[in-house]
Amino acid sequence: MSRTQHRLSAIRAAMAKQGVGLVALGPGAHMHWVLDWHPHPDERLTILAIGQDSAHFIVPSVNATQAEAHSGMPLLTWRDEDGPRGALLALKEVIGDVSAVVLDETMRTDFSLPILDVFTGAKPAFADGLVGDLRMLKDHAELDALRTSAAVADRAMQAGLNALRPGLTELQAAQVIRDQFAEQGAAIAFTLCASGPNGAFPHHSTGDRVLQDDDAVMFDIGAGYGGYPSDMTRMAILGDGPEGYAEIHDIVERAWQAAADAARPGVAAHVVDDAARQVITDAGYGEYFVHRTGHGMGLEVHEPPYLTSSSETVLREGMVFSIEPGIYIPGRFGIRLEDIVILRAEGVEVLSSLPRQVHRSNRKV
Structure with missing residues (x-):
């Protein structure tokens, strides 16, 4: 058949x-x-x-x-x-x-x-x-295609992180990623680069702001490869980074881990959102987590299931979705950590091999 x-x-x-x-x-x-x-x-x-x-x-x-x-x-x-x-x-x-x-x-x-x-x-x-x-339930061929697409995105993201330095504009930094996607034959979907205070806007439109010493920089990127998309977010700091960055990055990482631990077949999607949100709320930053914890991904970058505080969708083995908690401090910076995962019987399989730890660039103007 x-x-x-x-x-x-x-x-x-x-x-x-x-x-x-x-x-x-x-x-x-x-x-x-x-x-x-x-x-x-x-x-x-x-x-x-x-x-x-x-x-x-x-x-x-x-x-x-x-x-x-x-x-x-x-x-x-x-x-x-x-x-x-x-x-x-x-x-x-x-x-x-x-x-x-x-x-x-x-x-x-x-x-x-x-x-x-x-x-x-x-x-x-x-x-x-x-x-x-x-x-929502992916077959083996779809999962293999998503893994391959994620590996393409890893290479593009690494190129962008390696290129960061004060003096580049957001558009120039994003272009490095776009070029790397293009070299691999991927169909570019989005290359968000948000630096400094622009990081406080979760869906910032990449612009001509010049990267500066001690900026935090957010990359949120995705492209289609073999008919299936990628989507991932990573963080970098230039120099020492802004004051308080390390503490908030740690909170977001703990929120990511809490969501991943909560993701099991048979639980409602809101349980995953609740777990991430509780960590951030307990740390005193609940008002700065302004979006859902995740979305499904398959043929489309955004598709069911959606991991929101109200979703009663029951998670099942073979679903693929993002886990992407964030904290956005107006006028200062934002931090989002995003990985696409496959839900297995024993928990989640992360598609990206690129660590979520902050990338540090020590190059100065």
């Missing part, structure tokens, strides 16, 4: 359990997970339509040859001058009336509404509760 057939079978089993008659996926990560491919998303309605006993690709006629070659599925085509309604009505003839339809939450609204207009009376739900739930 091919991977696509295996995943279609898993989707149909979930459909039967949830009483769903149709799953409609647009060009994006859900479709890619099923087919290992998705067409370029544009305004022309394109749907992978999965029923209990069939699967069809609804596609504009101008893209039919490509869709047939990549999907291997029967096509329901439509022409620009006719619009997609005829193809949707043909789908309904095959599938019949359904009581519930699952729609890709990431696809265009003008794809969703025509589906609901044809399948009148069907109760809609989003695909994150069905396809998304299946995607």
Whole structure:
């Protein structure tokens, strides 16, 4: 059985359990997970339509040859001058009336509404509760791809850390990482460099601030490699670093360890967030931890499960997610330590081999 057939079978089993008659996926990560491919998303309605006993690709006629070659599925085509309604009505003839339809939450609204207009009376739900739930558990090939991508990011991060010195701008420091990603054939996603007081902004936009003696510097980087992303954050200090840095770095590291220790199959995701947050709160910095503890990662950099204080998602072996507590002191600096982990029966496997300890650059202006 091919991977696509295996995943279609898993989707149909979930459909039967949830009483769903149709799953409609647009060009994006859900479709890619099923087919290992998705067409370029544009305004022309394109749907992978999965029923209990069939699967069809609804596609504009101008893209039919490509869709047939990549999907291997029967096509329901439509022409620009006719619009997609005829193809949707043909789908309904095959599938019949359904009581519930699952729609890709990431696809265009003008794809969703025509589906609901044809399948009148069907109760809609989003695909994150069905396809998304299946995607949270990674297979061996996905885990291997994520490990490889993490190793690429390690090398890029190390190059950036080694290049740090006073006098560089944030953009110049980030460019070292971008160049290293490019040399390895990775598709660059983001290269955040936040220096000095800019580190207090968790999602700082890398700019032209010049790195100075005793700055703390945050790198948060990621790129796609082999179809799967990376995401990691590391810290550096120039010279002695800002006053109080070592204490806060230690608190964040202890928060990371507490979260990792709490991550076990069968526990709710909020337990992991609670563990990290408690360490930081007990140290007196609770108000400065301003985001969730982690997010899932697979085909997308951010996907379920989300490790928030309110998440009741039960963690399962084979899930992949970040652990990234942080403390952000306005006007001074910020510290975030982020690693992607695989959840195993006995705990977490860290993908990066690069230590979370602070990188020290003693080069002066």
